[in-house]
Amino acid sequence: MTGTLTEKILSRASGKAVSPGDVIEAKTDIVAFHDLTGYHVIEVMEKANMVKIFDKAKVVVAFDHLSPPPDVRSAEIQGNIRKFVRENKLPNFHDINVGILHELLIENYALPGQVIVAADSHTTTSGAVGAFAQGMGASDVAAAVITGKTWLVVPKPFKVNLKGTPGEWINGKDVALELLGKFKADYFNGMSIEVFVEDPKAFPMDYRATVSNMGIEMNADTLMFVPDAETRNFIKGMRGVEVELITPDKGANYEDEYTIELNRMEPLVAAPYSVDNVRTAREESKVPVDQVYIGSCTNGRISDFAIASKILKGKKVKTRCIAIPSSYEMFKQAMNRGYIEDLVNAGCVVTYGTCGPCLGGHFGVAGPGEVIVSTSSRNFRGRMGSNDAKVYLSGPSVAAASAATGYITDPRDLQ
Amino acid sequence: MIVEGTVLKYGDKIDTDIIIPARHLKYTDPAYLAQHAMEPLDPEFYKKASKGVIVVAGKVFGMGSSREQAAIALKAAGVKAVIAESFARIFYRNCINNGLPLIVLPNVTKEINEGDFVKVNVETGEVTVNGRTLKGKGITGMALEILKSGGIMDYLKKVSV
Numbered sequence: 001m002t003g004t005l006t007e008k009i010l011s012r013a014s015g016k017a018v019s020p021g022d023v024i025e026a027k028t029d030i031v032a033f034h035d036l037t038g039y040h041v042i043e044v045m046e047k048a049n050m051v052k053i054f055d056k057a058k059v060v061v062a063f064d065h066l067s068p069p070p071d072v073r074s075a076e077i078q079g080n081i082r083k084f085v086r087e088n089k090l091p092n093f094h095d096i097n098v099g100i101l102h103e104l105l106i107e108n109y110a111l112p113g114q115v116i117v118a119a120d121s122h123t124t125t126s127g128a129v130g131a132f133a134q135g136m137g138a139s140d141v142a143a144a145v146i147t148g149k150t151w152l153v154v155p156k157p158f159k160v161n162l163k164g165t166p167g168e169w170i171n172g173k174d175v176a177l178e179l180l181g182k183f184k185a186d187y188f189n190g191m192s193i194e195v196f197v198e199d200p201k202a203f204p205m206d207y208r209a210t211v212s213n214m215g216i217e218m219n220a221d222t223l224m225f226v227p228d229a230e231t232r233n234f235i236k237g238m239r240g241v242e243v244e245l246i247t248p249d250k251g252a253n254y255e256d257e258y259t260i261e262l263n264r265m266e267p268l269v270a271a272p273y274s275v276d277n278v279r280t281a282r283e284e285s286k287v288p289v290d291q292v293y294i295g296s297c298t299n300g301r302i303s304d305f306a307i308a309s310k311i312l313k314g315k316k317v318k319t320r321c322i323a324i325p326s327s328y329e330m331f332k333q334a335m336n337r338g339y340i341e342d343l344v345n346a347g348c349v350v351t352y353g354t355c356g357p358c359l360g361g362h363f364g365v366a367g368p369g370e371v372i373v374s375t376s377s378r379n380f381r382g383r384m385g386s387n388d389a390k391v392y393l394s395g396p397s398v399a400a401a402s403a404a405t406g407y408i409t410d411p412r413d414l415q
Numbered sequence: 416m417i418v419e420g421t422v423l424k425y426g427d428k429i430d431t432d433i434i435i436p437a438r439h440l441k442y443t444d445p446a447y448l449a450q451h452a453m454e455p456l457d458p459e460f461y462k463k464a465s466k467g468v469i470v471v472a473g474k475v476f477g478m479g480s481s482r483e484q485a486a487i488a489l490k491a492a493g494v495k496a497v498i499a500e501s502f503a504r505i506f507y508r509n510c511i512n513n514g515l516p517l518i519v520l521p522n523v524t525k526e527i528n529e530g531d532f533v534k535v536n537v538e539t540g541e542v543t544v545n546g547r548t549l550k551g552k553g554i555t556g557m558a559l560e561i562l563k564s565g566g567i568m569d570y571l572k573k574v575s576v
Contacts, residue, residue, distance in 0.1 A: 043443060050571070119481055120480075137512060139513070186474045
C-alpha cells in the first residue's frame with residue numbers, strides 16, 4: 001500500500017492502516033497548552049477529578065498570551081498554572097521569559113512524523129517540521145494530557161507544490177495568503193495539506209512555519225511540509241540531533257493538487273475583515289496606517305527581523321511600530337545580528353516572548369477607527385481590540401515598508 | 416435526541432472572535448460568558464437567545480481559535496443547536512464536548528429564515544421547518560457517544576471504568 005504523509009503518520013499513531021474518513025484513536029507524542037487556555041485545561045481536569053498525566057516529559061507548557069501579565073486576573077491565571085506545573089513536576093515549562101508556545105515547539109520539541117495536540121488553534125505551526133499537529137479545545141487537550149491519546153477523523157490529503165525560488169520581498173506569509181485568496185477560508189475543511197518543496201533551500205523553516213501556522217485559517221485539519229534536507233538541517237542546527245525523515249510514498253493518492261511558482265509571486269495583504277480577502281499590497285497602497293505590528297507565532301522569526309531591519313535601518317518610522325521576536329532564541333539571534341538595534345533606532349517598540357497585540361490582549365491594542373498592518377494570523381473584526389479597527393495582514397516586508405512610509409506600501413515601491 | 420426552537424440567523428464565516436471576544440477569555444463561568452456571546456455582531460443576542468433558540472448560519476461557523484468558551488457561551492445563552500453549511504473542526508469538537516448539538520446542512524441559509532420554528536433530530540440530521548423536512552448531517556459514532564455522555568471527560572470516565 002502506498003501512503004500519503006498523513007496516512008503514514010496516522011497509521012503509526014493508531015497502530016493500524018488508515019484511510020480518509022476513518023475515525024481513529026491516535027497516540028499523541030506531545031500535548032501542550034499556554035497560559036490563556038492552560039488554566040481552562042487544568043480546570044476541566046480538576047472538575048472531572050482526573051488529574052493524571054500520561055507522560056510528564058511529553059507535556060509542554062509555555063506562557064505567551066498574557067505575558068507578562070497585564071492585569072491581576074492574568075497574573076492569577078499564570079500563578080495557578082505555575083502551581084500545577086510545580087505540583088506535578090512538569091519538566092517542560094517555559095515561563096514569561098522564553099517565548100510563544102508554537103515557536104518553542106518548533107525550536108525544542110516537534111519532530112517529523114509526530115502527532116501533536118495543543119490547546120491553541122495555531123498548533124498547526126509544527127507542521128513546518130512535518131508533524132501532524134492540531135489545535136483543540138480545553139476538554140480535548142485535558143483528555144489527551146490524561147490518556148496520551150485523542151480521537152481523530154483521518155483527513156483527505158491535498159498536495160501543494162512550491163516551485164522555484166521566492167524573490168527578495170516574498171516570504172511564507174505571501175504563500176499562505178495566496179492559498180487563502182485562491183481557495184478561501186472553507187475549502188480545506190476536512191483536509192490535510194501536504195506541501196512539497198522543490199528546492200528545500202529556497203523555502204527555509206521560518207517560511208514553512210508561517211504557512212503551517214495559517215493552515216488553520218484555511219480551515220485545514222493540518223498543514224505539513226514534507227520533511228526534507230531543510231528539516232534535517234534545521235533540527236540539527238537547533239538541537240544538535242539527527243532525525244529520521246518520514247515522507248509520503250511515490251504514487252500516494254491525493255484528492256487534488258495545486259502548484260505555486262514562487263518566483264512569480266508579489267507581496268500580498270489580507271484586507272479587513274477576513275483572512276481570505278486577499279489583494280496585492282500595491283492595490284491597497286495609499287491606505288494610511290496608524291500602527292504596524294511585526295511578530296507573533298506567524299511572523300516573529302529571525303528572517304522576519306532580517307527583512308524588517310533591512311527596510312528600516314537608518315530610517316525613522318512614520319507610524320507606531322511594535323516588533324516582537326517570537327522567542328528568547330529569536331530575540332538573541334536578532335540582537336547578535338544588530339537587527340534589534342536597527343529597529344530600536346528606527347523608533348520601534350521592541351520586546352520578546354509574548355503574543356503581544358495579535359489577539360487584542362495587551363501591548364498595542366487597536367483603538368476605534370485605527371488601521372493596523374500586522375504580520376499576525378487573523379484580521380477578524382475586533383481581533384486586535386476595537387470592533388471598528390481595520391487590520392491588514394501582511395508579511396514582514398510590507399509591514400516594515402508601511403512603517404517606513406505611514407501608509408500601506410509594497411517594498412518594491414520604496415524610494 | 417430532538418431539540419426545537421425559533422431561529423436566529425447569521426451569515427458566513429462567523430468566527431470565534433465574534434462568538435466570544437478574546438477579552439472575555441480569562442473566565443470560564445457560563446453565566447458570564449453567555450452575556451457576551453456574539454457581542455460584536457449582535458449585542459442583543461443574549462436577550463434574544465434566552466428563550467431557547469436554534470442558530471442558523473452559513474459557511475465555516477466557528478472558524479478561528481480553539482477557545483472552548485465559544486461553545487460554552489452559546490449553550491449558556493440558550494442556544495439549543497446550531498445548523499450551518501459547514502463548521503470549523505475545533506469549534507465542532509468543542510460543541511460536542513460541551514453538549515451543544517450541531518447539524519451540517521448545505522444551503523440552510525436559503526431554506527430557513529430568521530424567526531422560523533424548527534425541530535431538529537440531532538442523530539439523523541433531519542430538520543423540520545414550515546411542514547418540510549430537510550436532510551442534514553447529524554451526529555453519529557464516537558461524537559454522538561461523547562455528546563450523550565455530556566462531554567469528553569464524562570465519556571472518558573465511562574469508558575475507563
